[in-house]
Amino acid sequence: MTTTTQIRLAAYPVGMPQDSDFETVTAELPALADGQVLLRTIYLSLDPYMRGRMSTAKSYAASLQLGDVIVGGTVCEVLDSRADEFATGDIVLAYTGWQTHAVAAAMQLRRLDPEQAPISTALGVLGMPGFTAYAGLLELGKPKPGETVVVAAAAGPVGSAVGQIARVKGARAVGIAGGPEKCRILLETYGFDAAVDHWSPTFAEDLAAATPDGIDVYFENVGGPVTEAVVKRLNLYARIPVCGLVAGYNATEKPTGPDQLPGFMQRILTLSLTVRGFIQSEFVPTHYESFQRDMSAWVRDGQVNYVEDVVDGLDQATEAFRGLLTGRNVGKLLVRVGDDPTPEARGQ
C-alpha cells in the first residue's frame, strides 16, 4: 500500500490565496488496475491558470470542488506499472497535481526521454507554457519580419518564449516586466530588443520610446494598467492574442470607473484590431507536432533560452504559488516534490 501526501482545496480563496484555503492530507492510494501505473512526483508545475480553477466563476475549465487535490502538470517516475506502455523507472509527463504520489491511467501519460532534454523542460519551454507562446504568437499574433511584438510578464515562461520566437521570426521583441532585475534578464538572457519596467513612474513614456514604430502584436497575459498603456501604442491591424489576465486573478470586487470598455471598443473599430482569446489546448491537434520539432531545435541551437525557478518540497507550493501571482519568481516556477533521478540532474 502506497500513501500520498496531497494538498487539497479547503476553501475558495477570496483575493490572494491564504494558507487556510488549503489542507494537507495523507491518503492511501488504491491498488493498480489494468492499464494503470503508480507514479512518484518529481516536479510539479505552478502556473497562473490554477488560480482560476480555485474559483466558482464560469471559465473554460471546470472549477475545483472543495476537497479536490489542486490540479497541475507534473513530471513523475513510474514506480510500478500494470500498463504495457510503461515500465518501472520510466519518466513521464502527467497531470497529477499537488501530491507526492498518484495512480494514473497510462493513456493520460507521455514518456519523456531524459537524453533529449532535461525532464523539467516538459513543464516549461518544451511544455504547456512554451506551446502557449508558440501557438498563440504564430497562429494568432502572426508577426511579420520588422513588426513590433510586445509581451508582458516577459520574464515568465510564456512571455520569454513569446519574445524569443518573435525574434526567430524576424520581429522586434519588446518585453514588459516588473523591476530592473527582470528587465536585465530580458535583455541579457532572452535577447529582447528592449525591456520596459512597468513599475517605473515613467512606464508609459518608456514604452513609447521602446516602440517607436508602434505595436503590431500584443501578446496579452496580464491585463490591467499595462494593457491600457499598450493599447495606446497599437498600430492599424494590430493583433492581440489573449492567453491570460493575471493582474485580475485575485480581484475581489468590480473595478471602479471610468468605464474603459467603450474606449477600447472604439479603438478596436478605428484601428481594425483583432482581439482573440485562446487556451493552448485548442491548437494541440494542429500545432503540437511542429512545436515539438521547432522549439526543441531552437533550444538546442540557443535561439531560445529558458530559466527555471525551483523550490524544494511540496510544503512550499502554496507560498511559491502566491509569489507567482505577485511576480516574485523569475523564470518557470517548479516545485521539486521528490528527487530527480536523471543523470543530468545528478550532475548539477
Added chain:
Amino acid sequence: MTTTTQIRLAAYPVGMPQDSDFETVTAELPALADGQVLLRTIYLSLDPYMRGRMSTAKSYAASLQLGDVIVGGTVCEVLDSRADEFATGDIVLAYTGWQTHAVAAAMQLRRLDPEQAPISTALGVLGMPGFTAYAGLLELGKPKPGETVVVAAAAGPVGSAVGQIARVKGARAVGIAGGPEKCRILLETYGFDAAVDHWSPTFAEDLAAATPDGIDVYFENVGGPVTEAVVKRLNLYARIPVCGLVAGYNATEKPTGPDQLPGFMQRILTLSLTVRGFIQSEFVPTHYESFQRDMSAWVRDGQVNYVEDVVDGLDQATEAFRGLLTGRNVGKLLVRVGDDPTPEARGQ
C-alpha cells in the same frame, strides 16, 4: 458657370449635431478640366460614420476641417463631361457629399445601369452598407449552418443585410431593434428568425429567449447596453466583427464606472472569443466582385429585401441625420437632392 448649394461644417458638434454646426453656402463651380465631369446630385446617402468625420478624434479616416463640405456617397447625373468614359445623361456613383452639384474626376466615379437595379440601391443594399454586411459577416463572422447570428440596429441597411445573408448561409438570424414597429419589419420584411426590442424592460430576458443555443456571431454596430446583454449570451469561439458603435457617437464625456473592460477581457479569454474591428474598404480588393454578383442575385430572387427611407431636399439633411443617430428612420436613409430621371423612378 454652374452654382452648387453646399452644406459645410461650421463647428465640431458637441454631442448631438445642432443646426449651428452647419452652414449652407452657394458657391460657383470651376470650369471642367480634362478628365472631369459636372455632376447633379440625385441621391445623397446619410450614414452613421459621418458623425465620426465631424470630430477631431483619431479615426481610420481624416476628420473634416471646418468649412469642408460634409462628405457622403451620392448618386448623380452627368450634366457635362470632359472625360471619355462618361457622357451627358449617365448616372454614376460618386462621393461628392452634401451638395447639389459638383465637379469630379472620372476616375472617382462608377457608372450605374438603371436597367439592372434602382439607382438608389448603389447607396444601400448594393452599395457600401450592403458590402459592409457581406464582407464583415462572411469574412469575419463566418457563420456556419445552424449557428446563431445576432445583429443590432437590425432594421438599418447594414443590420438587415446581415440578418438576411446569415439566413442565406443557413444560420439563425436574431435582430435587435428599437420598438415594436421595427421588430415587426425584421420578421415580416427581412425574415429574421426572431426580433428583440432593446427598448423593452425585459430586453435581456427576451434576448435569452430568442437565443436558446447562445450566440455564435455578434455583428457589432451599436455598442453600449445592447452589447452588454449580448456578451452574456456568447458561445465558446464566438466571433464579433465590429463595424460601428453608433450608441457612443455623440458621447461627450467619459462613461462612468464600473469599468467593464476587465470583465470583457475575461470573457474574451474564457470563451476564446474573436473581436475584430473593420471598415469595408479593407475587403474591397478581395470581396467586392463576389459581393456584386451574390448580392444582386439575392436581391433579384427575393432572398434579400431592402427598405429605403427617402427625405426630399438637401435642406432636410441635417434634421434627417439627427434622426439617423437616434434611430428615428426605418431602412436606408437617403436625401433626394434632385429629381430621379430613371424610368423606374418616374413609374413610382
